[in-house]
Amino acid sequence: xxxxxLIEKYKEYLPVNDSTPIISMGEGNTPxxxxxxxxxxxGCKNLCxxxxxxxxxxxxxxxxxxFAVSKAIEEGKQRIICxxxxxxxxxxxxxxxxxxxxxxxxxxxxxxxxxxLSQAMIYGAKIISINGNFDEALKTVINISKEFDxxxxxxxxxxxxxxxxxxxxxxxxxxxxxxxxxxxPVGNAGNITAYWKGFKQYKNQNKINNLPKMMGFQAAGSxxxxxxxxxxxxxxIATAIRIGNPASWENAEKARDESxxxxxxxxxxxxxxxxxxxxxxxxxxCEPSSAASxxxxxxxxxxxxxxxxxxxxxxxxxxxxxxxxxxxxKVVSEIHNxxxxxDKIRNKITSLMER
Ligand code: F0G
Numbered sequence: 223x224x225x226x227x228l229i230e231k232y233k234e235y236l237p238v239n240d241s242t243p244i245i246s247m248g249e250g251n252t253p254x255x256x257x258x259x260x261x262x263x264x265g266c267k268n269l270c271x272x273x274x275x276x277x278x279x280x281x282x283x284x285x286x287x288x289f290a291v292s293k294a295i296e297e298g299k300q301r302i303i304c305x306x307x308x309x310x311x312x313x314x315x316x317x318x319x320x321x322x323x324x325x326x327x328x329x330x331x332x333x334x335x336x337x338x339l340s341q342a343m344i345y346g347a348k349i350i351s352i353n354g355n356f357d358e359a360l361k362t363v364i365n366i367s368k369e370f371d372x373x374x375x376x377x378x379x380x381x382x383x384x385x386x387x388x389x390x391x392x393x394x395x396x397x398x399x400x401x402x403x404x405x406x407p408v409g410n411a412g413n414i415t416a417y418w419k420g421f422k423q424y425k426n427q428n429k430i431n432n433l434p435k436m437m438g439f440q441a442a443g444s445x446x447x448x449x450x451x452x453x454x455x456x457x458x459i460a461t462a463i464r465i466g467n468p469a470s471w472e473n474a475e476k477a478r479d480e481s482x483x484x485x486x487x488x489x490x491x492x493x494x495x496x497x498x499x500x501x502x503x504x505x506x507x508c509e510p511s512s513a514a515s516x517x518x519x520x521x522x523x524x525x526x527x528x529x530x531x532x533x534x535x536x537x538x539x540x541x542x543x544x545x546x547x548x549x550x551x552k553v554v555s556e557i558h559n560x561x562x563x564x565d566k567i568r569n570k571i572t573s574l575m576e577r
Contacts, residue, residue, distance in 0.1 A: 225251075228388045229289060235391065235423060236289065236384050245292050247320060249284035250388055252276045254396050254535070259503035263520060266529035270401075271500075271516075272393060275508055275541030279341060282386060282413060282539045283313035287375060289385030291317040294373035300324060301372040305359035307409065307462045308338030309540055314375050315345035326372065328352055328359040333461050335509070337544035355456060356410075357467045377412025378469050386413055390420025393535055400430040402532040407514040407539055408438040408447065408485060409463035411474035417537070418477035434535075436483035438474060439518035441511075445487035447474055459490045459548065462511035462540065488517040494552055496520055500538070507542030515539075 227246025229236060238244075253276055257269040274282035287310070294302055303326040304314045311327035311334075318325030325347040329339070333355070342349050352359050360376060367374040377383060394400060400421060406414050414436055424430050440448055441458030446466055453466035468474065478485050488496075493510050496517035500506045515536040523529065542549075558574070560566050 227288060228285060228385065229292060232388050232391055235388075235427075237381075242296050243292050245295070245321060246288060247278045247284075247316070249277050249288050250392065252389070252392070254393060255506070257504060260499060260516065260520070264523045264529050264534070266532045266534050268533045269519075270397075270535050271504070271506060272389065272535055272537045273506065273508075274389065274537060274539050275512070279309075279312045279316045280337075280541035280544055281309040281313065281509075282389065282537070283309045284317075285388055286377065286382030286385035286412070286416070287313040287317050290373070290375045290379050290381045291321055291323065293381045294323060294375070295321060297373070299371075299373040301326065301370075302375045303363050303367050303372040304328070304375045305356060305363045306334070306376075307356050307464060308334040308544070309462060310376065311347065311349070312338045312341035312345070312544075315342045315347035318347065319345040323373075324348070326350065326363075326366075328363050330355045330359055330464075333464060335461055335545035336547055341544075356465050357452075357456075360410075360469065376469065377410055377415075383412060383416045383419060386416035387420030387423065389537070390417045391424060394421070394424050394430055397533070399533070400425075400432050401434045401535040402432075403437055403483075403529070403534045404434045405437045405439065405515040405519050405534065405536040407460070407463055407511050407537070408440050408474060409444075409465045409468065409511065411438075411447070411468040411470035413537070413539065414438045414477050415470045415473035418473075418481065433481055434483075436477045436481040437515075437518060437522075438478060438483070438485040439514045440485065440487045441493060441514060442487045442489045447471060447485045448487045458493075459552065460493055460509070460511035460514055461545075462509060463514065486518060486521070488514055488521055492517040492521060497542075497548075498553065501542070506538065508538040509540040509542055509545050510548050512538040512540050
């Protein structure tokens with residue numbers, strides 16, 4: 223059967239009307255995979271990973287982008303624009319290409335992962351690299367979008383949030399309940415806002431009785447919500463969340479406070495350690511930024527947080543293939559170069575066998 227996508231599936235929960243185009247390239251319906259190894263460090267009842275890297279362009283952004291683009295078409299827009307640390311630009315460029323919208327993307331110079339830049343390029347976006355960070359790029363595109371009447375598809379666009387909230391619906395639809403905790407990376411804070419909106423909407427519809435605690439994690443060098451003030455020069459290996467002044471700051475705080483959750487931070491070394499654990503022990507290759515959710519869970523657990531009896535979902539926001547540079551520069555893994563000689567190969571194999 224043909225894939226219909228999330229607008230079709232969840233249209234009764236979205237602001238869809240007769241003139242809203244039901245478009246899709248197969249976004250949503252991503253796997254919710256049980257932990258086999260990391261769960262043993264946590265002592266909870268269930269731990270699952272929501273693999274948002276399985277979306278068409280490899281990140282959760284496609285959920286919001288498909289709906290933002292649908293609404294841009296409905297409004298008669300010819301062009302869309304965004305600022306991005308990489309994934310939003312990849313997603314905007316893909317949907318723009320597919321639906322014939324001219325796409326402008328603004329990126330912070332030198333700070334976007336190679337895979338994401340390649341995506342924006344191959345989909346044919348007009349790419350503007352600015353000598354500044356994401357926060358500056360966002361300010362610029364907000365002004366340019368107004369001046370030139372171009373559809374802004376950053377998460378300030380409410381349709382982005384509406385599309386992204388469908389991830390909460392999928393989790394509930396799959397486990398027939400709300401998780402007790404949702405762990406999620408926080409950058410511009412649109413996604414934590416979206417998940418919270420989705421869970422609350424399902425609760426209002428009596429689809430669930432309880433709401434999860436929202437557990438957001440920023441990278442320590444880019445943690446304005448944790449420190450309580452904008453970070454002028456944000457830095458982190460997790461370039462997707464290298465953001466010093468999140469657009470949805472207040473909504474993230476609301477999600478935290480209304481749910482009784484927290485927004486905390488994790489060091490780059492904790493992010494890398496979770497990134498390695500996910501790959502080595504679970505077979506899941508996500509982006510460093512995505513691993514911030516699991517790094518946060520491991521951090522709380524090592525501090526003695528009691529998760530016994532609890533159901534936990536960690537959102538893994540993007541696919542690791544987007545950022546091969548981090549593997550090349552940060553992960554120590556030996557490649558064994560030997561001659562193509564059967565005896566040498568036999569010796570090597572024997573020396574490498576662990577059991
Ligand atoms: N994880 C990944 C892989 C991301 O790309 C982003 C944001 C986040 C987490 C954080 O989500 O911003 O909603 O809090 N990336 C944006 C971009 C900023 O431009 O692609 P958020």
